Amino acid sequence: MKLRTALALTISIPLAAAYVGDMTHYTPGVGSCGYTSGPDDAIVALSVPMMANPANPNSNPKCGTKISIYNPSTGQTTWATVVDTCVGCEEYDIDLTLSLFNQIAPDGNGRVHGIEWGGDAVGG
Template sequence: MAPVTRKCITITIGTVVIIGVALGTGLGLGLRNQHGFTGSLNDNPSQGGGQSGDQSGGQGIQGDLTYYAPGLGACGRYNTASDKICAISHITYDAYANGPNPNTNPLCGKQIRATRNGKSVEVTVVDRCEGCKANDIDLSPTAFNQLAKAAEGRVPVTWSWMT
């Protein structure tokens, strides 16, 4: 059997790395599209996004609205139930990640306007919602109660990024 050379090992490791990067990128893009986020992930809200900051081209993003008990959020801030805040879908939040520290996500501190049945509330992104689908948002109880009754639990909502 021929001895394995350093050149052969280097080529093999390089090939494995290239295949791993290609698979990881393809899987990430496939999962992002599979979850159906309707906003444009190319228009970063930290840079103003599309027209009036709305990622959906002015129509608003349709999703479900829920509420949660705030505490220490993914953006590294403590909040209470009386703050007008929200957690956005982990799919959207992770699409904007700019490193391993979630506190530095450019979506942290961005404003969202959520609208339902002619009522609106403006909230600040402070957290990441693991259980949310791509277009869902999770509000603090105070903000949720401006759009729905707590007993409703999950309701449809239209929301958009603000500038």
């Protein structure tokens, strides 16, 4: 566990920039990182270009990275762990569990535009 924490801190640098994209939600299971996640977990899937999957996606350096997610419409901020790849997402879009989506966008209709996210705290 300590190794995973240290690794996550080390690899947050590539995601340190703030990105802006759409936020959607999905039902998780076993993600491209090899982690099994449930509907109440604070997890996120990044787009194929952002993940830049290596030959073995389980060894992707972005797996396990924590990102900050900010909704400027509501002022809500949360953190999530990268565990999956969103095949249907545009480059800067993110896909969350429904429970996490509802925390940051309680009035969202399934897609929220203009979400800020990155490896460092963003927004607000």
